[in-house]
Amino acid sequence: AQSVTQPDIHITVSEGASLELRCNYSYGATPYLFWYVQSPGQGLQLLLKYFSGDTLVQGIKGFEAEFKRSQSSFNLRKPSVHWSDAAEYFCAVGQGGKLIFGQGTELSVKP
Amino acid sequence: DAMVIQNPRYQVTQFGKPVTLSCSQTLNHNVMYWYQQKSSQAPKLLFHYYDKDFNNEADTPDNFQSRRPNTSFCFLDIRSPGLGDAAMYLCATSRPQGASYNEQFFGPGTRLTVL
Numbered sequence A: 001a002q003s004v005t006q007p008d009i010h011i012t013v014s015e016g017a018s019l020e021l022r023c024n025y026s027y028g029a030t031p032y033l034f035w036y037v038q039s040p041g042q043g044l045q046l047l048l049k050y051f052s053g054d055t056l057v058q059g060i061k062g063f064e065a066e067f068k069r070s071q072s073s074f075n076l077r078k079p080s081v082h083w084s085d086a087a088e089y090f091c092a093v094g095q096g097g098k099l100i101f102g103q104g105t106e107l108s109v110k111p
Numbered sequence B: 001d002a003m004v005i006q007n008p009r010y011q012v013t014q015f016g017k018p019v020t021l022s023c024s025q026t027l028n029h030n031v032m033y034w035y036q037q038k039s040s041q042a043p044k045l046l047f048h049y050y051d052k053d054f055n056n057e058a059d060t061p062d063n064f065q066s067r068r069p070n071t072s073f074c075f076l077d078i079r080s081p082g083l084g085d086a087a088m089y090l091c092a093t094s095r096p097q098g099a100s101y102n103e104q105f106f107g108p109g110t111r112l113t114v115l
Helices: B098-102
Strands: A003-005 A010-014 A019-021 A024-026 A032-038 A045-050 A056-058 A064-068 A073-078 A087-095 A098-101 A105-110 B004-007 B010-013 B019-025 B031-037 B044-050 B053-056 B064-067 B073-078 B087-094 B110-114
Touching: A003 A087, A003 A098, A010 A019, A019 A105, A024 A073, A032 A064, A032 A073, A032 B098, A045 A056, A045 A064, A045 A073, A073 A087, A087 B098, A098 B044, B004 B087, B010 B019, B019 B031, B019 B087, B019 B110, B031 B073, B044 B064, B073 B087, B087 B098
Parallel strands: A010 A105, B010 B110
Antiparallel strands: A003 A024, A019 A073, A032 A045, A032 A087, A056 A064, A064 A073, A087 A098, A087 A105, B004 B019, B019 B073, B031 B044, B031 B087, B044 B053, B064 B073, B087 B110
């Protein structure tokens, strides 16, 4: 069965530091991959997506992610974190119109 | 701007009192989804509509029902809310065109409290 794993439940980084959130998936075919962000009490906002082509994808708010088929990973990165990036981040695989979510990673940002 | 709208944003109901949550969209997407999200968890798909075709997830309790009177609107009915149904309810849409079928657009959610 398809699955998505986000190994880190909670990450704390200092403002201005770089960030990498990990995501591993289990999926037989070429996956459709997504990163969503959720601020407290809000819905999910799409940060970026990978369907095909260039394995390094750029998203909104300065985020990027790299698809590595050999590692079954789609890690999210940002070179310099801002306090407003504190939120919950979900990695997801899309299949047949349904999303399979990871457990989420809560990001805290220290001043 | 095209968007997914959920009303109300906050809903308080009493144990056992039926409640209806509303979702509307201006994206003209064929597919609409309802998710339940409890604290510190990923969203859990309850059901979805592909046009008028209703697709229930196997583990969605019978207490949850849905209606889609037209393309723009979709409703979630909870017939007899229990304390365990207190959660954030998210509506999402997608358009069934190739890979984009998998890209979902979410509303802001309705926070349901059951007293």
